[in-house]
Amino acid sequence: MGVNNEAWGSRMGLILAMAGNAVGLGNFLRFPVQAVQNGGGAFIIPYLICFLLMGIPLLWIEWSTGRFGGQKGDHSTPFIVQGMDPKRQFWKYIGVFGIFTNIAVAAYYCYIESWTLAWVYHSLIGTFSGMDQAAVGQFFSDYMVVNQTTTGIPYENVFFYIICLALNTWILSRGLSGGVEIAAKIAMPLLILFGIFLAIQGVSLTAGDKGALFDGTVGLGFLWEPQFDSLTNPSVWLAAAGQIFFTLSVGMGTIQCYASYLRKNRDVALNAMTAGWMNEFVEVVLGASILIPICVGYFGVDKVVELVNSGGGFGLAFQSLPFLFQNWGDILGMLAGVSFFGLLFFAGITSSLAMGTPWMGFMQDEFGWKREYAALSFGCIILVLGLPTVFFYNYGVFGEYDYWAGTVSLVVFAMIESILFAWVWGIDKGWEELNRGAEMKVPKIYKYILKYITPALLLFVFIGSLFSPVGGEWATAFSSLISGHGWTFDQGSLIGTITNDALKMQIAAAHGAGDLVTADNLQTRMSFINGARLLLLITFMSIVGLVYIAYRKRQREGRFS
Amino acid sequence: MSTASLVMMLTTVITVTVVTAYFLIRVLIAPKETDDES
Numbered sequence: 001m002g003v004n005n006e007a008w009g010s011r012m013g014l015i016l017a018m019a020g021n022a023v024g025l026g027n028f029l030r031f032p033v034q035a036v037q038n039g040g041g042a043f044i045i046p047y048l049i050c051f052l053l054m055g056i057p058l059l060w061i062e063w064s065t066g067r068f069g070g071q072k073g074d075h076s077t078p079f080i081v082q083g084m085d086p087k088r089q090f091w092k093y094i095g096v097f098g099i100f101t102n103i104a105v106a107a108y109y110c111y112i113e114s115w116t117l118a119w120v121y122h123s124l125i126g127t128f129s130g131m132d133q134a135a136v137g138q139f140f141s142d143y144m145v146v147n148q149t150t151t152g153i154p155y156e157n158v159f160f161y162i163i164c165l166a167l168n169t170w171i172l173s174r175g176l177s178g179g180v181e182i183a184a185k186i187a188m189p190l191l192i193l194f195g196i197f198l199a200i201q202g203v204s205l206t207a208g209d210k211g212a213l214f215d216g217t218v219g220l221g222f223l224w225e226p227q228f229d230s231l232t233n234p235s236v237w238l239a240a241a242g243q244i245f246f247t248l249s250v251g252m253g254t255i256q257c258y259a260s261y262l263r264k265n266r267d268v269a270l271n272a273m274t275a276g277w278m279n280e281f282v283e284v285v286l287g288a289s290i291l292i293p294i295c296v297g298y299f300g301v302d303k304v305v306e307l308v309n310s311g312g313g314f315g316l317a318f319q320s321l322p323f324l325f326q327n328w329g330d331i332l333g334m335l336a337g338v339s340f341f342g343l344l345f346f347a348g349i350t351s352s353l354a355m356g357t358p359w360m361g362f363m364q365d366e367f368g369w370k371r372e373y374a375a376l377s378f379g380c381i382i383l384v385l386g387l388p389t390v391f392f393y394n395y396g397v398f399g400e401y402d403y404w405a406g407t408v409s410l411v412v413f414a415m416i417e418s419i420l421f422a423w424v425w426g427i428d429k430g431w432e433e434l435n436r437g438a439e440m441k442v443p444k445i446y447k448y449i450l451k452y453i454t455p456a457l458l459l460f461v462f463i464g465s466l467f468s469p470v471g472g473e474w475a476t477a478f479s480s481l482i483s484g485h486g487w488t489f490d491q492g493s494l495i496g497t498i499t500n501d502a503l504k505m506q507i508a509a510a511h512g513a514g515d516l517v518t519a520d521n522l523q524t525r526m527s528f529i530n531g532a533r534l535l536l537l538i539t540f541m542s543i544v545g546l547v548y549i550a551y552r553k554r555q556r557e558g559r560f561s
Numbered sequence: 562m563s564t565a566s567l568v569m570m571l572t573t574v575i576t577v578t579v580v581t582a583y584f585l586i587r588v589l590i591a592p593k594e595t596d597d598e599s
Contacts, residue, residue, distance in 0.1 A: 040566075044569065044573050220566070225566045225569075226566070267591075270587060274581075277581040277584050281577055285574050439591055440587070
């Protein structure tokens with residue numbers, strides 16, 4: 001057995017750490033944009049249905065299986081899931097997803113986290129003062145170029161990235177109760193405080209005051225205006241299900257890792273609900289009241305739609321808000337900038353810390369590594385894997401990590417773990433595990449939801465992203481299939497992405513137009529994208545190798561799952 | 562802001578806030594867990 005004797009210091013610390021794991025940048029930047037693009041207020045209907053039928057069951061599955069694994073000394077998914085079906089030895093390799101996803105996501109997520117830190121710094125020193133919107137946009141573009149500097153700090157984006165990574169590594173090296181829990185207890189209340197301050201500012205924006213063109217309520221009205229006809233579009237349901245994944249951090253292996261440090265009869269049912277709903281509060285109540293109301297207040301609905309379609313929530317936040325905050329005066333503008341990007345930083349760091357724990361738990365359990373070494377090794381791996389996203393951001397490396405690790409892996413692992421829980425381990429055993437020590441009565445209907453609905457929904461999400469038709473037009477695609485005209489994959493579908501459809505079309509178009517320079521650039525981009533995929537594959541296979549070595553070590557030591 | 566937007570927003574915000582507060586209060590008032598299991 002390793003030297004892993006970590007434990008949570010308090011129940012509230014665990015809940016805040018779990019909520020912090022779930023609350024991320026997506027709560028403030030992704031959710032409002034998804035709502036605007038997928039039916040406005042009507043989006044909340046599939047969103048909440050997916051939360052009830054997929055999000056909560058997955059939370060319960062992950063909390064229960066994590067606590068189950070922890071009783072046997074397993075604190076990462078390879079041997080947690082293996083322990084649920086000891087006869088079939090392949091499960092531990094499926095569990096590799098629960099380490100791989102965290103490492104790969106942390107690699108690029110820490111980069112975004114470092115932007116927030118940099119933007120806090122620039123808000124404080126007044127870098128954005130006097131800049132118009134184009135200049136703020138240009139500042140963002142310049143920041144992404146490694147050898148450019150916006151403040152005289154050489155390699156500024158690398159500098160902030162390393163600071164961010166070092167901070168994560170240091171907190172992780174202090175352990176669960178001494179590091180992660182303390183960080184969550186500081187960051188979460190501050191995040192909610194900053195969120196409330198900004199939401200009040202956003203909603204109370206008045207046309208004609210502080211340079212605003214419209215009231216903040218215009219933006220709220222725009223975001224919440226229900227377009228009920230969107231509910232018949234499967235793409236809207238897929239977007240809602242996808243948002244639930246991102247926001248709850250399910251399918252990553254972090255929840256199992258955190259829960260594995262719980263004692264056998266400690267509650268998981270009520271804790272999971274509390275952490276899950278806390279995340280929903282931050283996302284639906286605070287997340288919807290900041291970005292869109294402020295941006296609509298200054299730009300109007302049409303311009304915001306244009307900005308959202310071109311740069312998404314991240315574009316709005318990093319390229320527009322610093323300009324808008326200037327209208328609030330020197331002090332309030334600076335406070336708003338520090339609050340907003342500070343809020344994003346706290347949301348980011350509580351998530352990235354969680355991403356470090358599965359790797360650390362694995363190395364401590366299987367190879368007896370000290371916590372400090374495990375944390376340092378995590379920091380080094382993230383540095384090596386993350387620097388390509390910093391250096392080659394403009395070549396699509398960042399997006400590739402996000403797609404494969406932050407999107408596909410989550411769905412695949414969540415789908416498999418829900419089937420493992422309900423059908424392989426057995427729903428009766430799973431139900432008993434969930435209810436042991438429960439401080440709330442779990443509605444009986446959830447036994448059936450866990451067994452039938454959740455796996456079916458996850459299968460729907462997976463197949464939906466695999467075979468997504470062109471333009472997300474499912475009805476047209478089915479008609480075309482039935483009439484013998486085949487199925488045209490969307491360029492953004494899983495299959496379309498694997499085959500680089502969009503890039504190939506752009507290259508062909510550039511060749512057709514005789515624009516060889518663009519064609520060459522796109523070809524280079526494709527090489528970087530394929531390189532990023534290879535790097536991710538090597539990472540995954542390396543973890544598979546480590547799991548195999550750990551398994552052989554367990555055999556030699558007479559330890560079996 | 563239209564009535565439909567207002568209804569949609571208030572219903573959602575109130576529901577989410579109340580449910581979150583309910584679970585949080587349950588945790589806060591729960592008796593302190595003891596380490597009697599092993």
